[in-house]
Amino acid sequence: MRGPMRQSLFLAVALHALVTTAIPVAADAYAEEVLRARANRRELRLVNAHARAAIVRVWVTSASRIDWGSPVLDEPIRHGESARVFVTTPSADCVYHVRAQFEGGRIVQRMRVHLCSGRAVAFR
16 A cells, blocks of 8 residues: 555544544443433422512522522522422532522521422421
């Protein structure tokens, strides 16, 4: 074989080796990451039991490492209504603190909520 033909064959073999080994490894790593993220995704049902005010913000943090971060509520929860929020956590912890802010600024916290149990959290 001569120069350009030999280089083309070498590149084709190298590309085939890369595709058949690197892509499945990357796909496996991605799948593992997705499964881990799903395992650490917690559902929380929030109930607004207040007589008049809507809940306008909600924060969730691990009981083992308090860092309130960004609010997790997309839409306000009117009085008498409930909403589901999903929290993706960096660990498999189940115990969390939940903080809700009502219209007008009042903040109420529920400490040591067990998110893995799937129970609702009511705020008054």
